[in-house]
Amino acid sequence: MQAKKRYLLVSVGACSLLLAYLCGLQIGEFHNQNHAELYGVSQDAGVPPRPPRWPEWVDPPPQTYLGEAEQEEDGPLLLHQHTSPRERREIQKNIYKSRRCRMETCFDFQRCERGFKIYVYPSQKGEVPSESYQKILAAIEESRFYTTDPNEACLFVLSIDTLDRDQLSAQYVHNIRARIQSLPLWYEGRNHLIFNLYSGTWPDYTEELGFDIGQAMLAKASTDMDNFRPRFDVSIPLFSKDHPQKGGSKGYLNLNNVPPLRKYLLVFKGKRYLTGIGSETRNALYHIHNGDDIILLTTCKHGKDWEKHKDARCDRDNEEYTKFDYQELLHNSSFCLVPRGRRLGSFRFLEALQAACIPVLLSNGWELPFSEVIDWSKAAIIGDERLLLQVPSITRSVGSDRILALRQQTQFLWDAYFSSVTKIVLTTLEIIHDRIQTHMSRSRLMWNSLPGGLYALPEFSSDLTLFPFYYSALGKSPSQEFTAVIQAVTPLQSQQQPIFKLIHAVAKSKFCAQILVLWNCEKPPPPRNKWPSITTPFSIIEGKRKTMSGRFFPHQAIITDAVLSLDEDSVLSTNEVDFAFIVWQSFPDRIVGYPARSHYWDSGKGRWGYTSKWTNEYSMVLTGAAFYHRYYHHLYTYYLPTSLLSMVDQLANCEDILMNFLISAVTKLPPIKVTQKKQYKETMMQQGSKASRWADPDHFAQRQSCMNSFTSWFGFMPLLHSQLRLDPVLFKDQVSILRKKYRDIERL
């Protein structure tokens, strides 16, 4: 019996082994198949390569799809020749209106031939638009596009507040339809731009505005792709009424952590709607909440009668909800979930962006803010509401390098386009501006890399390599020469004047391509033979406007990337010029100068102070002797508002401060000071030269007040301090002077 039992056992064992083997074989095969499919690799050596799966015909079709007729554009009849292109365009304009508007059918380009000017209708008496709309209008009025003359306007903006079109809202403005129709320049809305943040209302939140916008363009938040008229409307972000007018707070990222993963992987804290439109996604969030690194908190508490719809999870959710602080979550998470609310966009989007918390968008059909120009895949994870359950694995699969890049991009975009109402409005306007002058518009690279589209003016050049910002992205470097631009204000009297020495010194530099003298003196410029004889190309430009700002005018004659800006009384040696230029080549987007100045916060007076004392740090370099990219001439002249430029002209002062403000605002970096032989300017002041404006006692006070005016226009203090100076490698080293390349800098 025992033997029998044993036999039985062994047999059963063998049988099950065989079964297991069989199953294993099946699974194994399944795996193999998977593997091959996934990696698309042809099977290992020994097995012949897989035959092409679309048959290789013995008689491949000989005829091409492009028949003879098509080469002739549909035959000898040339049917399309009957309608003239002009007629066709007219026909299209009649067909493609309202909801099918495009620039070419609903926009009158002729109005813009005299430039991109924007007119804002005067506001009605006694009517106060909402805070946000006031900010929008203020931004337009302060911009370089603003005009008070409707006849020269290209674009019109309503004074009627159209931001909140939710009928249940207190801000809702009634009777818009009639009021718009009565506008004398309405023209069915042609060339009008309408701003909107909220449209539609409970329960379905359609994008109804409550009036007919006709052929007007919409700059709207939470736009649905369905209603969005591509390259006609502009999708803007939803912003709160507390969003700052100008400047705006900085992004939260102040250093790049590695490894970049934060305490939490993914967070969300917000309302849950229980029923109605947009509720599904938020109601399902608890499925992926794990209480560990994925913290998705919802509360049912909102509105008056939330308890009516209360579901089984509400109490537990509400309790969890109070345990976490929103700001704490925002700062400590790698990713932030941005699910749709009732409407497609939410405040959360900008909050996440600012917090350098990479947004994970779950809002199907949302036309993302400024999607026409911003490449959101560089700053956000675009998810699909239907695939909520994949979100954890997707976020976990994002590599460290990608997180690092995405996070930095959130900060760049926040600062470039979103941090203030002014930036949002200007971005909207520049997008439209780009459409109007298509051959002079920004490329995607300009919009999506530092310093951003608002600081990169396409009118300067369509060639990206002529800007100071894209050298490394395009694998280029700045040109090897510079143009010296000398501002001359005193008549030529003797050969001993410092300008003569200066011209000789600069002309000796092998990098000097040309010398331009900006003749800003009342007397006519002396003839060429009165000037020093040098071989370097030399020319005199008589400023049309003999003003301070004129020195930064982008003269056609300047053809090199680098400009050496000089005062006539600057004292520089060839060595100093050469060295500074070599340094500038490493930092082509910055200003590289010799004498430096500093700013500080004067807490006693509650304003910014200016100092020319010798300090351990500096934030400006004087443009009486400085290298910078010629693009900044263009930016200075065309980007800055006339209010600041005329202030500089009137005072005949502060132009250098303004230039430093501008460049630091663009680069977010301090200027660079290089070493110099003598203490420039200071020596001049001691001589008490009458010509020197530096001797003027008001001069200093003016500079103080300039700083504060500039800060208020920029909306923030762009200047940054640096504690270092760049010297030649062997500067004052104890080694034979013969070994040194820049000897003159050390000699006294």
Add this chain to the structure above:
Amino acid sequence: MCAAVKYGSRGPALIPRMKTKHRIYYITLFSVVLLGLIATGMFQFWPHSIESSAEWSLDRRSVHDAPLVRIPMSSPIPERGDLSCRMHTCFDVYRCGYNPKNKIKVYIYPLQRFVDEVGVPISSTGLSREYNDLLSAISDSDFYTDDVSRACLFIPSIDVLNQNSLRIRENAQALAMLPRWDKGMNHLLFNMLPGGPPDYNTALDVPRDRALLAGGGFSTWTYRQGYDVSIPVYSPFSAEVDLPERQPGPRRYFILSSQTVIHREYRVELERLKEENGEALLLLDKCSNLSQGLASVRKRCYKGQVYDYPQILQESSFCVVLRGARLGQATLSDVLQAGCVPVIMADSYILPFSEVLDWKRASVVIPEEKLPEMYTILKSIPHRQVEEMQRQARWFWEAYFSSMNAIGMTTLQIINDRIYPYAARTYEEWNNPPVVKWTSVNSPLFLPLIPPRSPGFTAVVLTYDRIESLFRVITEISKVPSLAKLLVVWNNQNKSPPEESLWPKVAVPLKVLRTKENKLSNRFFPFDEIETEAVLAIDDDIIMLTSDELQFGYEVWREFPDRLVGYPGRLHLWDHEMGKWKYESEWTNEVSMVLTGAAFYHKYFNYLYTYKMPGDIKNWVDAHMNCEDIAMNFLVANITGKAPIKVTPRKKFKCPECTAIDGLSLDQTHMVERSECINKFASVFATMPLKVVEHRADPVLYKDDFPEKLKSFPNIGSL
């Protein structure tokens, strides 16, 4: 199989009396099992080999053998195509699933020949050469699956490339008859010539439900952004012509118009431009004396003079691509192929692959109305940019236009990117031609940041056994205000570090990390203990740096957090005699490297060094016990495109670079080895990434005539 085993299991019953026959029983059982195994094996593998060989033989089929399908008159017709379709409304994403490769699966329906009730084919041409090439290319690609149940995207084998050759209603019915049609969900149709006379719709007229359309010639009103794909109109005749790439530069003509059918109003405009600008323009037309056929396709004429087409396109900087009856023109493809910059005048046209391609870099788009201003507009474009555009145009053609394969793969990749947006190809990957990809630098730390001072830095001291010197270094560093932590990397496996009580007393945490092997790369390991972003790498014999110098170095790093900021600088030089790179440590006016015997850098570079160092550099360094600093300089310069920053004047360093081979500092062999490192690394990186600069960083008031006690960093450069 199991039955056989069961039979075997009856063994004991059959041989009950054979008490000592265990062995026989086992043998029987074994052989039965073995037989079973062999049989299963045969069963598993046999049919497969039959199947694949059958497939193989089937693959040499004739197009005419494709099964014939008769479409009943009453067969349903799909809806016209929903203009509001988007990926999230009309596309079933669940079919694509989540997979680690982020690659969609594409199924191609087998070829069928559709005919109507009376046996007339639904298309006059049937399968065209191009569509056959396209399907064949897709089936050879990684996207392809032959398993219909696992497919995410379905491609009908019904050729609708040219609407003119189609019977619209019957083609629509044929589509609806496809077994997985399901209202066109996840189906992709390719069409290059849409519409027909007289009004030429800009999208395929065949009703197609929710199917995606890859169409040539979309206008902004028919293109469903983010759903359809705009594709080029393939140019089969020019693709046969081999036009070698020409160097970008000025050409004989400035503007060339080669299209044979241009609306007469536009031709009049062009002729006026020609009158104004003379030789700069070349206006070609078809040759009147040539008969139809290929000859007429390959020739163009101007006043009796005959030009070869498309070769003549290479003779012009700009080439006009005007709309015809249709918006999409095959000429665009020819023009790109010739490296001529297209001047596209087709209002409302959605340019091919515009979802991913940045056409501004390769073309000029001018509104039709502005045709008279064309010359002025083009003249305003700088020469350098024209050259860039010529290069870009040619590259677009090579990568995305040159074959049906390229067009098909690009289309599928675009759809793939929409389904897996988090794994999508980037703007740079799509748009940068190889030459730019090689030379451009996109630094991983690109945001201009000046990190706050407060977290301070972590000093990582590499040591072997020089305890006395090590302790001095620790004492010196501990005086630096911003020091946050001290880590000692103890690289000596034979000797234990001194007892805790013997170490100098310092105010910051000090930790000794013992390594498993004496490797130089240990100093760059991203230890968890490094909690600050700033790292100071320092050798155990660098006792000469003052606390002012170190603090200043940290301040400089804050202003350049993406660079190496170090004290002793070195240079690489090209040795013309030897024809290779040379290492230089003499007093030079230039710097391209800083020694990591004393350098600040971002912790990020520790990860790069440890996990992303190209080639075998890391092992090479460990094996040679030298050049880890050169490797680090290469790595950082290569990824950031920036030079290191040398801080403060040169000091008498006790040969900081030769800790590994103490005492041999002045030896020629050491320099030779360092030179070899540079050459070795340059070949691994396939470029010389090091950047040469002539500056160093000093405190603002360094050596200025100013009271020392008012200077932030007075003690700089003391020997």
